[in-house]
Amino acid sequence: xxxxxxxxxxxxxxxxxxxxxxxxxxxxxxxxxxxxxxxxxxxxxxxxxxxxxxxxxxxxxxxxxxxxxxxxxxxxxxxxxxxxxxxxxxxxxxxxxxxxxxxxxxxxxxxxxxxxxxxxxxxxxxxxxxxxxxxxxxxxxxxxxxxxxxxxxxxxxxxxxxxxxxxxxxxxxxxxxxxxxxxxxxxxxxxxxxxxxxxxxxxxxxxxxxxxxxxxxxxxxxxxxxxxxxxxxxxxxxxxxxxxxxxxxxxxxxxxxxxxxxxxxxxxxxxxxxxxxxxxxxxxxxxxxxxxxxxxxxxxxxxxxxxxxxxxxxxxxxxxxxxxxxxxxxxxxxxxxxxxxxxxxxxxxxxxxxxxxxxxxxxxxxxxxxxxxxxxxxxxxxxxxxxxxxxxxxxxxxxxxxxxxxxxxxxxxxxxxxxxxxxxxxxxxxxxxxxxxxxxxxxxxxxxxxxxxx
Amino acid sequence: xxxxxxxxxxxxxxxxxxxxxxxxxxxxxxxxxxxxxxxxxxxxxxxxxxxxxxx
Numbered sequence: 192x193x194x195x196x197x198x199x200x201x202x203x204x205x206x207x208x209x210x211x212x213x214x215x216x217x218x219x220x221x222x223x224x225x226x227x228x229x230x231x232x233x234x235x236x237x238x239x240x241x242x243x244x245x246x247x248x249x250x251x252x253x254x255x256x257x258x259x260x261x262x263x264x265x266x267x268x269x270x271x272x273x274x275x276x277x278x279x280x281x282x283x284x285x286x287x288x289x290x291x292x293x294x295x296x297x298x299x300x301x302x303x304x305x306x307x308x309x310x311x312x313x314x315x316x317x318x319x320x321x322x323x324x325x326x327x328x329x330x331x332x333x334x335x336x337x338x339x340x341x342x343x344x345x346x347x348x349x350x351x352x353x354x355x356x357x358x359x360x361x362x363x364x365x366x367x368x369x370x371x372x373x374x375x376x377x378x379x380x381x382x383x384x385x386x387x388x389x390x391x392x393x394x395x396x397x398x399x400x401x402x403x404x405x406x407x408x409x410x411x412x413x414x415x416x417x418x419x420x421x422x423x424x425x426x427x428x429x430x431x432x433x434x435x436x437x438x439x440x441x442x443x444x445x446x447x448x449x450x451x452x453x454x455x456x457x458x459x460x461x462x463x464x465x466x467x468x469x470x471x472x473x474x475x476x477x478x479x480x481x482x483x484x485x486x487x488x489x490x491x492x493x494x495x496x497x498x499x500x501x502x503x504x505x506x507x508x509x510x511x512x513x514x515x516x517x518x519x520x521x522x523x524x525x526x527x528x529x530x531x532x533x534x535x536x537x538x539x540x541x542x543x544x545x546x547x548x549x550x551x552x553x554x555x556x557x558x559x560x561x562x563x564x565x566x567x568x569x570x571x572x573x574x575x576x577x578x579x580x581x582x583x584x585x586x587x588x589x590x591x592x593x594x595x596x597x598x599x600x601x602x603x604x605x606x607x608x609x610x611x612x613x614x615x616x617x618x619x620x621x622x623x624x625x626x627x628x629x630x631x632x633x634x635x636x637x638x639x640x641x642x643x644x645x
Numbered sequence: 646x647x648x649x650x651x652x653x654x655x656x657x658x659x660x661x662x663x664x665x666x667x668x669x670x671x672x673x674x675x676x677x678x679x680x681x682x683x684x685x686x687x688x689x690x691x692x693x694x695x696x697x698x699x700x
Contacts (some may be wrong), residue, residue: 213685232661251656268695374691412674463692465690465694466692468684468688468691469691470689471684471687472684472688472691483665483667486665486667487665487666487667490667490668490669490673495676498676499676499677500680502658502662502667502676503667503677503680503681503684504678505661505662505665505667506658506662506677506681506684507681507684510688510692511685511688514691514692514695517695517699518691518695521695521698521699564683575683620656
């Protein structure tokens with residue numbers, strides 16, 4: 192059930208917030224092997240359900256990536272280092288709660304949100320609901336799993352260099368990285384203070400739009416505007432780089448947008464290759480700075496991959512910082528010029544489908560590459576420029592989800608979600624459910640109304 | 646003191662880390678050196694590209 196439909200039924204009194212929470216708690220319990228949640232707080236959620244404000248998300252059960260503070264719940268960042276019970280909500284959580292949402296618990300993440308697999312050595316991997324021996328992507332892997340397996344109506348993730356879009360894509364759901372700065376990041380364990388964002392992962396663009404309305408009061412949805420006349424630039428270099436079957440589905444999705452009235456043409460992005468390097472030079476030292484005290488005192492308690500990246504950030508030469516600042520300004524200017532010609536850019540959200548857990552390389556066009564390097568050009572450029580990007584499901588390869596990414600101009604989330612919604616009105620990829628899971632929470636919700644004998 | 650198998654780049658990294666109060670193991674330093682072996686040449690190319698674009 193969509194956030195909108197669930198919220199409507201809750202507002203109409205066809206279902207109580209308590210009943211909705213109980214349905215999701217039941218489902219979370221029966222899918223524990225997916226390891227989506229690090230912490231479920233049934234008592235707090237049920238208490239919150241009793242006093243949820245009558246806002247647009249009245250009684251809607253949501254879940255939050257475990258780098259974002261929720262008052263009364265532990266924040267661990269899937270690490271062996273951090274374990275603080277938050278005294279207050281992060282602003283993003285406070286806004287969802289003020290709109291009426293009820294927080295079920297905290298979701299699995301790559302350790303300290305600093306990686307793209309969500310395979311914490313301390314808490315275990317989040318498992319992809321479409322194939323549990325495969326990764327969910329990351330770093331917001333638990334959010335992707337929870338949205339795909341109906342373990343919350345909507346979720347919050349964070350995205351520094353792809354961490355919302357990657358799991359949304361690999362889990363077959365919709366994720367939105369908002370423009371940098373649109374949603375406050377206080378109360379969020381930082382990766383890179385100038386790149387970090389907080390955004391929704393949910394079933395559909397319409398659901399993400401509803402969540403974003405609560406998260407960002409400045410956002411004005413235009414979901415029903417269609418795509419007639421929108422100029423979409425196809426980032427051809429990235430279609431050429433993705434696995435052919437993945438690129439083919441993304442190309443078909445762009446074709447659908449064209450058939451719906453968008454004006455589609457090729458687009459070349461200057462410094463596309465270099466933008467990933469620039470982002471690394473920005474992100475790594477900022478992450479090391481955020482972790483410096485822990486690097487001094489708890490170095491051995493980090494997982495090996497995160498420890499290596501943090502140390503790399505600590506030890507990068509100062510000349511890298513000079514290049515990153517110049518490069519960032521230059522790349523942003525180039526993208527501004529490109530987005531003067533287009534309303535949106537389109538590309539495959541990821542070059543591959545979800546790899547098996549533990550597999551560090553992927554095959555791309557006959558070449559084996561490190562997974563973490565293969566995905567950089569698909570995710571980093573737009574993060575570096577602070578632009579809004581949605582990943583939307585657009586098909587399956589060997590039973591595994593594929594996504595299309597739509598990139599908009601800065602603070603133009605409305606156009607990104609409008610195009611995503613137009614696509615989802617014509618397709619049902621976002622409605623597909625992973626096989627072999629217990630019956631969905633919504634089927635229980637359909638009948639859970641004891642007051643009416645349901 | 647470096648370890649016998651420590652390369653010059655690993656020794657430099659260890660000294661830089663120590664100046665910031667961080668004490669990585671030889672295995673940590675080898676992993677970081679391998680990571681930077683990929684990134685630093687890319688940064689070199691980036692610098693050249695930016696120079697070319699700005700002149």
